[in-house]
Amino acid sequence: MSNHSHLSDSVKTLVIVAHADLGASRINKRLVAELERRGHVTVHRLYETYPDEKIDVAREQALLLAHDRIVFQFPLYWYSSPSLLKKWLDAIFELGFAHGRGGDKLKGKELLVAISSGGAANMFQAGGLHNYSYSELLRPFQQTANYTGMIYRSPFIVSEIREVTDEQLEKYAVEYADYVEGQPATTGTKG
Numbered sequence: 148m149s150n151h152s153h154l155s156d157s158v159k160t161l162v163i164v165a166h167a168d169l170g171a172s173r174i175n176k177r178l179v180a181e182l183e184r185r186g187h188v189t190v191h192r193l194y195e196t197y198p199d200e201k202i203d204v205a206r207e208q209a210l211l212l213a214h215d216r217i218v219f220q221f222p223l224y225w226y227s228s229p230s231l232l233k234k235w236l237d238a239i240f241e242l243g244f245a246h247g248r249g250g251d252k253l254k255g256k257e258l259l260v261a262i263s264s265g266g267a268a269n270m271f272q273a274g275g276l277h278n279y280s281y282s283e284l285l286r287p288f289q290q291t292a293n294y295t296g297m298i299y300r301s302p303f304i305v306s307e308i309r310e311v312t313d314e315q316l317e318k319y320a321v322e323y324a325d326y327v328e329g330q331p332a333t334t335g336t337k338g
């Protein structure tokens with residue numbers, strides 16, 4: 148008997164983890180460990196796969212084609228993703244694949260961004276230290292999803308990481324895995 152839920156078996160999920168040093172990570176490492184413990188999704192560690200940053204475009208595109216839900220998981224670096232994920236995006240979401248003539252390969256797939264952030268959530272608003280909300284800062288991902296016909300899901304965010312206790316981190320890990328493995332979206336979020 149399989150202990151997989153029928154939903155996680157039907158929605159094929161690819162989690163692209165862009166953390167430059169997962170060994171030294173606390174938050175992302177725990178989130179990844181929970182996903183792997185359950186074993187329902189494909190975890191793809193970008194920095195470990197491409198230590199020389201030479202990305203295999205055909206391999207990455209094939210991975211995308213084989214999955215319905217794509218998760219970008221990363222620590223927020225200067226209000227954006229670590230650079231290898233941007234490099235990956237620029238190479239993989241190319242003309243004729245993700246956009247333009249024949250570029251409908253991502254259409255209907257889901258995109259879910261999961262970030263960890265050193266700053267506190269209440270700093271991410273007008274007048275706060277970081278001035279802009281997470282939703283605003285993640286607009287390039289959201290609009291990339293829109294432009295390529297993907298369905299943008301609400302981001303999963305772990306804020307103020309230094310204040311997160313081990314107990315809270317366990318709860319985040321369960322919440323995250325539940326969300327990543329959960330029901331497919333019927334519509335995108337406006338964010």
Ligand SMILES: Cc1cc2nc3c(=O)[nH]c(=O)nc-3n(C[C@H](O)[C@H](O)[C@H](O)COP(=O)(O)O)c2cc1C
Pocket residue numbers: 166171172173174175176221222223224225226227262263264265266267308
């Ligand atoms: C180069 C760099 C840039 C960072 N920029 C931000 C930032 O813009 N906003 C923020 O909230 N945290 C920022 N941080 C903090 C990281 O987001 C935080 O260390 C990370 O989420 C911790 O996750 P981990 O335990 O998985 O390593 C930055 C950290 C580094 C090293």
